[in-house]
Amino acid sequence: MDLREYRQKVKEDYIVEGLDTIFIRLGRPEAEVKSLVFWKMLGQIIQVWMKSFPQEFKDWMHDLQVDLAVERSLKDTVKSTAGFKKSIAFPIRLFKMIKLYFPTLKVQDKKFVKKCIKTFPMLHNSNYT
Numbered sequence: 759m760d761l762r763e764y765r766q767k768v769k770e771d772y773i774v775e776g777l778d779t780i781f782i783r784l785g786r787p788e789a790e791v792k793s794l795v796f797w798k799m800l801g802q803i804i805q806v807w808m809k810s811f812p813q814e815f816k817d818w819m820h821d822l823q824v825d826l827a828v829e830r831s832l833k834d835t836v837k838s839t840a841g842f843k844k845s846i847a848f849p850i851r852l853f854k855m856i857k858l859y860f861p862t863l864k865v866q867d868k869k870f871v872k873k874c875i876k877t878f879p880m881l882h883n884s885n886y887t
Contacts, residue, residue, distance in 0.1 A: 773810050774858070777803060781859055789863035791870050797877060799859065804878060807852045818849045822883060846871045847883040 780802050781787075787795040808815045848856065848865070856863065864870065875882045 773806055773855075777806055777855070777859065789860035791867070791873055796860075797873070800856065800874075801877070803855050803859065804852065807849075807855055811851060814849060814851060819880065822847075822880070825883060845883050846875055846881050848881060 781799060784795050784799050787793055787799050790796050846865070853865075856865075
């Protein structure tokens, strides 16, 4: 293992250890949409991701802005999806971090998507929903 790989491994271990501490202090919350503690933990995960991987966060925001700028029209969206749905997306590393603490979380659940978009607008990937 070279020095760069070692540093990355140490960084990832440190991140997980810090999130583990927060998770334990919050009482190991379940993935329940109505739970304020769940949303607090989810916010902590997102904050840790943003601060630990700032370039990935900047790239994500840039790509999201580009995607929103070239998004197809509302008429085409409704026609192709057979309806109107809330649209949400997660960067891969963030998704893995969330699933680490909430493996049973159903990210496609309508109630979760609505609350998540309202709480964390940066995850909303559509101009129309």
